Amino acid sequence: QVRLVQSGAEVKKPGASVKVSCKASGYPFTSYGIHWVRLAPGQRLEWMGWVNVGNDNTKYSPRFQGRVTITRDTSASTAYMELSSLTSEDTALYFCARDVGRSGGTFPYWGQGTQVTVSS
Amino acid sequence: EIVMTQSPDTLSVSPGERATLSCRASQTIRSNLAWYQHKPGQAPRLLIYDVSTRATGTPARFSGSGSGTEFTLTISSLQSEDFALYYCQQYDNWPPMYTFGQGTKLEIK
Numbered sequence: 086q087v088r089l090v091q092s093g094a095e096v097k098k099p100g101a102s103v104k105v106s107c108k109a110s111g112y113p114f115t116s117y118g119i120h121w122v123r124l125a126p127g128q129r130l131e132w133m134g135w136v137n138v139g140n141d142n143t144k145y146s147p148r149f150q151g152r153v154t155i156t157r158d159t160s161a162s163t164a165y166m167e168l169s170s171l172t173s174e175d176t177a178l179y180f181c182a183r184d185v186g187r188s189g190g191t192f193p194y195w196g197q198g199t200q201v202t203v204s205s
Numbered sequence: 206e207i208v209m210t211q212s213p214d215t216l217s218v219s220p221g222e223r224a225t226l227s228c229r230a231s232q233t234i235r236s237n238l239a240w241y242q243h244k245p246g247q248a249p250r251l252l253i254y255d256v257s258t259r260a261t262g263t264p265a266r267f268s269g270s271g272s273g274t275e276f277t278l279t280i281s282s283l284q285s286e287d288f289a290l291y292y293c294q295q296y297d298n299w300p301p302m303y304t305f306g307q308g309t310k311l312e313i314k
Contacts, residue, residue: 118301120301120303122249122305129292129305129306129307129308130241130243130249130292130294130305130308131305132301132302132303132304132305135300135301142300144300144301144302146302147206180248180249182248185254188299189296190237190239190294190296190297190298190299190301190303191239191251191254191260191294191296192239192241192249192251193251193260193261195248195249196248197248198248
């Protein structure tokens with residue numbers, strides 16, 4: 086079955102960067118896009134960006150443009166999200182999610198979430 | 206950016222009763238609207254996509270309706286496991302630039 090397994094919780098200092106991984110299994114990795122969504126305390130779910138795993142195209146939310154980089158390693162069936170210049174407002178639960186392919190924009194499969202805490 | 210606004214923020218309903226959740230888009234999103242259920246400590250779960258199509262495993266008591274900018278999620282007879290947060294999401298843009306509503310908390314009355 087489809088599984089997305091994310092890396093473990095992170096604690097970072099303000100100004101640092103964090104890189105979260107998302108290892109996929111149970112489907113052809115290059116056939117579907119991977120998106121990153123976060124949930125900060127008291128906030129709504131927030132779409133951060135996407136990678137077309139097949140051709141490595143990416144698109145980022147303007148809110149994170151310049152700070153977020155989404156990559157993938159097809160040999161490892163793993164996607165990555167790196168967020169730089171962290172502030173306390175980046176403390177959140179970060180999810181990877183797989184789309185339905187063919188430009189489909191819904192997420193039937195999600196990782197378990199990675200807690201990122203930014204604190205001095 | 207397409208802004209999604211849900212109402213109400215909190216809905217108190219008794220088990221067995223009907224719940225109606227609303228979602229409004231700041232511009233037309235055609236039928237590119239999904240609903241997710243989210244419980245603490247879990248990943249969000251896709252319930253409905255394309256406004257009214259139930260995802261695999263979604264019980265028939267969940268139904269979606271609407272078009273353009275106004276959408277509704279109805280839960281016909283609330284079960285204990287339905288009390289959770291619900292988010293709507295638009296996916297009308299390509300390349301993707303997706304947005305979620307602020308969520309409606311469905312709580313036991």
